[in-house]
């Protein structure tokens with residue numbers, strides 16, 4: 001049936017005569033607005049913030065957020081209690097999530113430094129240090145996401161970052177959601193930049209009179225935020241790095257005959273409600289018409305009960321179901337798509353894990369909705385989208401740290417490694433390099449002194 005307003009994913013099946021190319025094109029992400037156009041809008045904002053600091057940031061916040069009463073673009077710690085008044089249950093929920101995220105991220109700390117003796121007397125080691133100053137962007141837009149403040153702030157704190165700056169667009173009355181202020185307080189943030197978009201990214205990347213210049217900017221955002229992150233990370237004078245390229249959120253659910261159609265639909269919809277540009281994919285293993293229909297009916301029914309049904313409708317428009325014959329085929333398409341979230345609602349989800357090659361985060365079994373990871377399980381929800389799960393990891397403790405290596409050569413080591421160094425320096429025609437090694441070898445009598 002195809003009643004008016006039916007909210008339904010487009011159906012494909014690998015058993016029909018679809019070529020792989022056609023299936024691949026159905027798995028294309030919804031196209032983004034042209035890059036140059038966005039860059040053209042963002043570049044002048046960045047230049048303005050760079051040149052005029054606080055006053056420029058404030059000007060854009062007045063303009064874009066309509067927060068014309070705001071007098072300063074930054075709220076500094078200690079944050080007043082009055083700005084973090086929350087119901088008991090909300091505090092409890094934030095605290096539970098905070099504890100779990102902290103547990104999982106603190107456990108990612110290397111237990112000890114890595115030390116390897118590559119040759120007798122030649123020791124290499126690696127040790128990590130926190131990135132000192134980090135800027136965490138918390139998007140506003142159609143939904144305010146305090147959980148993103150947890151997902152970025154808690155690992156930053158666990159890593160030991162000295163200066164944590166949050167940025168988030170204020171509401172039109174100039175205030176910021178109390179959840180975000182409370183989380184900023186819990187993670188020990190020094191300030192909240194009351195700005196969104198490119199102006200917030202520029203303020204943190206270059207610093208202003210009242211905003212600390214950071215070493216790394218992390219966090220999701222719309223295309224303006226992403227463009228700004230790309231611009232500042234390409235500017236050597238900003239000397240700032242970013243987490244990863246960001247695109248709209250997405251989920252891929254693998255279901256089989258044992259899945260609960262209502263669960264499957266609810267997971268597809270929780271991702272679809274993020275934005276009209278979100279994309280959801282269902283891979284159905286060996287489901288007959290009745291099985292597919294059951295999920296589709298649930299999608300339609302549950303979607304209509306959602307306050308964000310219009311957003312869902314937009315997302316579902318470019319979403320697909322692919323029917324496949326078996327698990328191998330399911331994971332082949334999942335790996336091709338490289339989903340931000342991969343949900344395995346199948347009879348033996350663990351048997352699928354060895355086949356997972358590209359995914360941001362995996363949700364194992366029917367009792368594990370994506371929302372548990374979005375909020376409270378402890379894993380991070382800042383994940384690679386748009387197929388970047390092929391080469392990027394999600395935000396983790398390591399995102400807030402860097403590794404430093406060291407080498408140490410003893411007298412014995414000079415004899416061991418020296419000849420290799422001398423020969424390669426000769427190959428490269430770099431005599432000072434060669435002499436630096438030779439002088440030591442000569443002093444130890446390993447090499448005859450040059451006349």
Ligand code: HSO
Pocket residue numbers: 145147148249274340374381382383
């Ligand atoms: N699913 C989103 C994260 C989020 N969900 C925040 C709810 N709040 C992107 O991974």
Ligand code: ZN
Pocket residue numbers: 270271274371374
């Ligand atoms: Zn979500």
